[in-house]
Amino acid sequence: MPELPEVQVMRSYFEEVALNKEVKDVGFHDSLNKVFKSAKSVISKNMLGARITETNRLGKYLFARLSSGKWLHLHFGMTGSLEVFRSEEMPRFTRFVIEFTDGDKLAFKDSRKFGVVQIIDDPAAFQQNQKIADDLLEISLDKFKLGLKRRSIAVKAALLDQKLVAGIGNWIADEMLFNCGIHPEKSCKNLTANEIESLLESGQSIAKEAIAADTHYGDFPKHFFVNYRKAGAIHPDHPHSPVEGMRVGGRGTFIVPEKQRL
DNA sequence: TTATATGTTCGATA
DNA sequence: TTATCGAACATATA
Numbered sequence: 611m612p613e614l615p616e617v618q619v620m621r622s623y624f625e626e627v628a629l630n631k632e633v634k635d636v637g638f639h640d641s642l643n644k645v646f647k648s649a650k651s652v653i654s655k656n657m658l659g660a661r662i663t664e665t666n667r668l669g670k671y672l673f674a675r676l677s678s679g680k681w682l683h684l685h686f687g688m689t690g691s692l693e694v695f696r697s698e699e700m701p702r703f704t705r706f707v708i709e710f711t712d713g714d715k716l717a718f719k720d721s722r723k724f725g726v727v728q729i730i731d732d733p734a735a736f737q738q739n740q741k742i743a744d745d746l747l748e749i750s751l752d753k754f755k756l757g758l759k760r761r762s763i764a765v766k767a768a769l770l771d772q773k774l775v776a777g778i779g780n781w782i783a784d785e786m787l788f789n790c791g792i793h794p795e796k797s798c799k800n801l802t803a804n805e806i807e808s809l810l811e812s813g814q815s816i817a818k819e820a821i822a823a824d825t826h827y828g829d830f831p832k833h834f835f836v837n838y839r840k841a842g843a844i845h846p847d848h849p850h851s852p853v854e855g856m857r858v859g860g861r862g863t864f865i866v867p868e869k870q871r872l
Numbered sequence: 873t874t875a876t877a878t879g880t881t882c883g884a885t886a
Numbered sequence: 887t888t889a890t891c892g893a894a895c896a897t898a899t900a
Contacts, residue, residue: 612876644896670879688879722897723880763890779878860892862876
């Protein structure tokens with residue numbers, strides 16, 4: 611579930627559980643070591659005995675500052691999430707566990723193992739090295755516009771590119787394009803200034819509303835397109851134009867044809 | 873059994 | 887060289 615709003619909600623959850631607590635132990639549970647982008651010894655060395663002093667987020671990337679000096683970076687891939695447990699058996703698909711001295715254990719779960727657990731110097735350096743753009747909630751209209759202008763790909767593919775703006779994922783991209791009445795395959799270079807502006811506004815308000823609803827699906831505003839995001843569904847505002855599925859930029863994509871013409 | 877999945881990266885191609 | 891596209895990654899679920 612991890613796009614910007616989901617990661618923001620997980621950040622809050624992480625803070626509730628971990629802030630100012632001391633790490634007593636860490637546990638590694640991925641036999642293929644796919645999610646550990648730093649050596650396990652490095653993760654242990656930096657985390658054992660350290661406290662979590664603050665958190666940060668850029669797009670879908672979550673960071674936790676360690677009192678030992680470096681930062682823990684978590685990325686949730688397609689299927690990552692967090693869950694606290696204590697004496698129970700660890701949750702299904704747990705890949706990484708942070709155990710605190712008060713007995714709480716925080717599980718990083720990720721069935722598909724596209725997630726990341728890693729030690730980094732600091733979020734700013736990480737952003738630079740990975741060439742990640744500004745967060746959707748922070749980016750200026752100018753930067754957003756420039757990023758779109760210098761590409762000639764389908765607008766949806768551009769929105770999903772974290773080097774253009776950080777935090778948009780597949781459902782938010784569809785949501786934005788629906789709101790703005792833009793076909794996902796429209797080329798970036800054919801976007802009008804108005805369309806670009808409304809895309810950014812739309813993306814920001816979607817993210818904020820989703821965070822406000824705690825990213826709980828059932829609590830999303832009724833007008834959210836994601837509620838009707840499957841082929842054949844009928845959006846109440848467009849009773850005669852059933853939702854159509856297609857593939858754009860390699861991703862499942864849904865539109866209301868009547869509203870989003872090429 | 874087949875298709876799809878809320879993400880990112882890498883290699884091939886233009 | 888640079889931009890774009892599609893495959894690949896590992897696994898679960900419908």
